[in-house]
Amino acid sequence: MTRRRTFWIVFAALGLGGAWLGVSLFSEALPTISLDIRMDRAAALDSARALAERAGWGPEDARLAASFGQVDPEVQTYIELEGGGREVFQGLMDSGAFHPYQWRLRRFAEGEVEEVEVRFTPAGTPYGFRRTLAEDDPGTGNLPEAEAEALARGEAARWGVDLHRYRRLEASERTHPGGRVDHTFVYERDDLTVNEARFRLRLVVAGSDVAELTHFVFVPEAFSRRYAEMRSTNDTIALVAQGVFMVLF
Secondary structure (H helix, E strand, C coil), X not given: CCCCHHHHHHHHHHHHHHHHHHHXXXXXXXXXXXXXXXXXXXXXXXXXXXXXXXXXXXXXXXXXXXXXXXXXXXXXXXXXXXXXXXXXXXXXXXXXXXXXXXXXXXXXXXXXXXXXXXXXXXXXXXXXXXXXXXXXXXXXXXXXXXXXXXXXXXHHHHCCCCHHHEEEEXXXXXXXXXXXXXXXXXXXXXEEEEXXXXXXXXXXXXXXXXXXXXXXEECCHXXXXXXXXXXXXXXXXXXXXXXXXXXHC
């Protein structure tokens, strides 16, 4: 069969058709975005070290590990599929309302539970942090909810967060075995939504110290389930296509 001219004509036509289809759908399957990265790894390490030392975070003789990347890919998927498309996602980044790509610096010591993660935007602006403490760490004293929230709001202001754009969504507390009481406050922006996505801020006070400031985006659970089913279907199609390719080729 491979000696027939007709076979090679059909084979070449299918190859060219596949190449054209791949090129035409590339931007849809693998969309590109514009990202202005003005902080390099060395600057991120220096900034994280200075912040941690000034605040007294992390264990002594701590090491620093740096990484840069997308924090939650599901947010981009949701916005591109159900929130207006790639242009909306790019617009959120350009406006500074949302930073899905971040520098993350982890300050830790071998064998120690206590550590801290500091985050920066691609431009180098401090964007949040999270301290991890041992369950039996008693902290430096506990605060009632109202005082803990006031402390957390003050810390958010120092990190450049305009809480006038947010409303408090929920508050909770947890008592650890060591007696430390952690208060968690979640705020949601009133002036920014993308379909059902909600832009939120989580503040945590551990004992009498602020232990976390994290920006995140809530994506509807129903979409997460649909997306998981979509991925499963795509994996099945890819497996069948691979089998057909192996048999025919």
